[in-house]
Amino acid sequence: MKGREFFGEYVPSAMFAHWRGHPLYVFLVYLLGQALVAPPVFMMAVVFTSFVTGVQIERFLPRVAIVIGVLVASAYFFYHLFSPTIRRFLAHLIAGEAPSKPLATAAWEEAVMYPQRVTGWVALSSLFIYTFLGLLFTPYYGLSPALVGSLIGFLATVALGQVIFLFYLEWAMLPVARVALAVGASPTLETLRKSRPRLGVRSKLLMVTLLVLFLAVTVMGLFSYGQALLLGGDPVASLSLTVTVATFAAVIAALLIVLLSRSLAVPVEEIQRVVEEVRRGNLNVAVRPLTTDELAELGLLFNRMIAELREQERLKTAFGRYVSDAVRDAILSGRIQLGGERREITIMFTDIWGFTAWCERTPPESVVQTLNSYYENLVRVLASHGGTVTRYMGDGLLVLFGAPLEDPDHALHAVQAAWKAYVHLEKFNDIRRGLGALPIRTGFGIHTGIAVVGSVGCPERAEYTAVGDAVNLASRVEELTRELDATILISDATYRRVAEYVKVGKRIRATVRGRSQPVEVVEVVGLREET
Structure with missing residues (x-):
């Protein structure tokens, strides 16, 4: 014919x-x-x-x-x-x-x-x-x-x-x-x-x-x-x-x-065609069931598998925006079980100073565009040092080091990431000044301690995060950055683990919300060359 x-x-x-x-x-x-x-x-x-x-x-x-x-x-x-x-x-x-x-x-x-x-x-x-x-x-x-x-x-x-x-x-x-x-x-x-x-x-x-x-x-x-x-x-x-x-x-x-x-x-040749396409990395294909036998059923089952692979790839891409490639691959491959466990980690809080006032005098479209550019560079730096971004809070982030992947140097990596992010922000501000825009000021509060990390929420909707007093203290340390006009503040617990690698400025004992005893914080003004 x-x-x-x-x-x-x-x-x-x-x-x-x-x-x-x-x-x-x-x-x-x-x-x-x-x-x-x-x-x-x-x-x-x-x-x-x-x-x-x-x-x-x-x-x-x-x-x-x-x-x-x-x-x-x-x-x-x-x-x-x-x-x-x-x-x-x-x-x-x-x-x-x-x-x-x-x-x-x-x-x-x-x-x-x-x-x-x-x-x-x-x-x-x-x-x-x-x-x-x-x-x-x-x-x-x-x-x-x-x-x-x-x-x-x-x-x-x-x-x-x-x-x-x-x-x-x-x-x-x-x-x-x-x-x-x-x-x-x-x-x-x-x-x-x-x-x-x-x-x-x-x-x-x-x-x-x-x-x-x-x-x-x-x-x-x-x-x-x-x-x-x-x-x-x-x-x-x-x-x-x-x-x-x-x-x-x-x-x-x-x-x-x-x-x-x-x-x-x-039907065998049809399945073979799709398998070859998947082998080449093309997941936008499907087996066409042309009969009613078991081979057609196998083809539809294979289509389900391809759909699941597409979903995994989508999640992999989305997840990769917030964590390092190593963390993403470990979680998706099942090597990391997302369940609550106690462990020592380093917690970082960071946000933009004067964000509310900036939003009042800046068009919303410009705010969103600036935040996207800022976060794009910030998250890339944090992930490259093993940081896992677990929560966006408008102008701020909660970042974990040492979870979900084990990292014996989580405190050092957190401080290095904060300093590298500060350097990138200064370059970003140079561009903004050239465009006639106001620079962005941010603060980084870092604390090391014991917390429970895992999946928190309900079966339908959960997030990977950390819970505990150590998390609260990291948040309070970040709040002090405005009062002390310091870009990077670390708690004494973190400082004891990184003292030989950082250059310090102010060392202050300050009272923070929710604490009856003063908290000792240290300003980081640079990294030593050997780090």
């Missing part, structure tokens, strides 16, 4: 054949199948049965023709009966209208179910019709072996024909299923599993195997009967018939194997 590109899919042009807007694809599929499959199968049954059993079917050709005509007509009835949604879907495409997603989904479901439904009902009607055909011959042959052999031969070829039709209709419905998926069909595992009748890979293999065995037994039985009845043991004729029958059986077996291989290869 000639084809054309449609919604990114190469489909046969016959899909768009119509008469006054009425789709003709199902009718053309029917005609092609009847022309290419039905006559050869029927003639094979007639010739083989007449040759082997001696039943003279040509004597009853008018009656047989009527019966076969009824069978052909009933076949089209089922072709038409089980394709209303497909025809409605194709009518939209022919009219140049975009089918709705529910219609596309229903068309996909009907297309993948179509082969089983049609061949199943045609097989039942064939069984009934050929039983009636046998009754036509009974007055002439009784229940003679010839008649029984003929009926067996006919039933075997009918079974063969239906299997061939099953694979043929699967092939014919592939373009419909592909286009339905391309325009928005949303197949689900539930739909696939509830579909009836449903032929899985195991069912197909069993069906073909049993058919091959049935044909082999039928051929052997009829051959033995025909040899005894017609040939009288003549060795030359016996050899000729043996070769003929063996060739016939070999051709049929080869045809069935090719058809089965094709039926299995299409």
Whole structure:
């Protein structure tokens, strides 16, 4: 069939054949199948049965023709009966209208179910019709072996024909299923599993195997009967018939194997295509379920996995904005369990001085733009030193060092991060001054102590943070930066761990909110060269 590109899919042009807007694809599929499959199968049954059993079917050709005509007509009835949604879907495409997603989904479901439904009902009607055909011959042959052999031969070829039709209709419905998926069909595992009748890979293999065995037994039985009845043991004729029958059986077996291989290869190749895309890092792909067997189910399960990978990648990207790559990867890989635990950490609070007054005299759009630029650089510096940003508070941040990843030098890394952030802020302020904008002043309060770190909140919404007196004290130290006009203040507990690495300025004992005893804080004015 000639084809054309449609919604990114190469489909046969016959899909768009119509008469006054009425789709003709199902009718053309029917005609092609009847022309290419039905006559050869029927003639094979007639010739083989007449040759082997001696039943003279040509004597009853008018009656047989009527019966076969009824069978052909009933076949089209089922072709038409089980394709209303497909025809409605194709009518939209022919009219140049975009089918709705529910219609596309229903068309996909009907297309993948179509082969089983049609061949199943045609097989039942064939069984009934050929039983009636046998009754036509009974007055002439009784229940003679010839008649029984003929009926067996006919039933075997009918079974063969239906299997061939099953694979043929699967092939014919592939373009419909592909286009339905391309325009928005949303197949689900539930739909696939509830579909009836449903032929899985195991069912197909069993069906073909049993058919091959049935044909082999039928051929052997009829051959033995025909040899005894017609040939009288003549060795030359016996050899000729043996070769003929063996060739016939070999051709049929080869045809069935090719058809089965094709039926299995299409969904396997589809999964293989998507797996290769995922291997290359492309997660914006999906397996297109084109059948109803286990391979289609596997494809939909694989789609779920890809969706989960996309979500993980999204979370990985989002999480990477707030923590270092090492922390992000450790959490997502499961090496870190987000549960409450007591440990020594270093807590940093930082915020912008005079933020409220600045917001009053600055347009909101400018405030947001400035904050985004400020945080972009600040968070990058903090994460590069192992800091985990756990909370944004408008103009401020809560940052943890030593959690969730263990870090024996968390106090030093926190102080280094604060100083590096201060240096970057000065460069940022130079740019703002050049633009005529006021500089930004920030304060960093740092304290080291025992806290409980973990996931806090409810199952639906939680955040990774730290809780305890050490966190409160770090917040109070940060509040002192305004009073003391110091950019970086650290508690005495932190200073004892970093004293040899920092240059200090003021050392003050101050009273803070919530504390009855004064707190000793140290101003950091630089880092020693060896750090």
